[in-house]
Amino acid sequence: MKRSNISENVIHRLPRYLRKLEDLAAKGEKRISSEKLGQQMGLTPSQIRQDFSCFGEFGQQGYGYNIDSLSKEIGHILGTYQDYSAILVGAGNLGGALIKNLDFIIEGYRFLGAFDVKPELIGTDIAGFPVYDYATVADFIRENKVDIAILTVPKDMAQAVTENITGAGIRAIWNFTNKELDVGDSGALVENIHFSDSLLVLTYHLSEKDEERK
């Protein structure tokens, strides 16, 4: 596989492709044409062919794509077989809900546990995973070479926690704090979840409809 020259736009479409292909596989489908895939995803066939050509050849003219091998390859490209380790930092409402609801965190990663400052949470467990004292998080990251921190601390703690965990060698932060994080020269990767963005897109389309009615 060649990763070079894959644009951020393509990378952001890969998880969508993966979801779609897994849905199709679950329905027993074996092959799909770029035309049909495009129809179902709201993309043009040429865009799909272009996206997939970025990382090799999967289609055969006139036969479409082999769903199974294409989804495996996209999974490989996305790093889903790397067994990365993850911890939750901030075991409050949102963090707890994520771990309880999002099976893919538990299934797709080596989830090692949660950290919090609250005495009443420390020593308990969330969905079977231990909640440790936040004071020990830096040592834990160093000892276990933790790859990913899921950051669900309050906004005003976000930067201080970021400095602590990047200093200990965390490699990536999945950031739910709605605060822009400065990782200094640690080289840590950050992916931000901005819930509000998708709600605003919905509101945009609602008000677009309202206008059409006028």
Add this chain to the structure above:
Amino acid sequence: MKRSNISENVIHRLPRYLRKLEDLAAKGEKRISSEKLGQQMGLTPSQIRQDFSCFGEFGQQGYGYNIDSLSKEIGHILGTYQDYSAILVGAGNLGGALIKNLDFIIEGYRFLGAFDVKPELIGTDIAGFPVYDYATVADFIRENKVDIAILTVPKDMAQAVTENITGAGIRAIWNFTNKELDVGDSGALVENIHFSDSLLVLTYHLSEKDEERK
């Protein structure tokens, strides 16, 4: 403002622009050039000029954009001043955490309350908002002309709930169930939150780094 011909890609960038401009305004900035804005957002100046030109003229050659009027206009385009009403359907861990953590839901919308089937939740409140019996949700939507449902029910309930609330006239669903919803011919809008997508993007970049090391 003209909404026609605004591509989905531009629409999805608008919330990011809005966040950035609000950050700049909070720092006391008054104007910004497309060059500086592009640097800070990882976009080219020409892309920014093109995006903003879709909905009118905000920049003045050599003077940059007026941050305050540009962010107001983007807010208008996104429909943030429309006072849409919203309810939560599914008052479990995730739904409860969203309402407790995401102030913008409460601030930007007329949030009317939550619905659940669990007897132990009905009659309680979440962050000061009442939890009603799910059996009454259709009547509530009709009587209050509710615009948006935040859907946080279990995956296997998602489609039945969708049919119930679209039948009652809900106009938009903000879907956290990780299940593709069929809204039939109701015309309801759906915006899906797929947490896993952004974690996969993070994993992609992690494995890209691992490969560079080899």
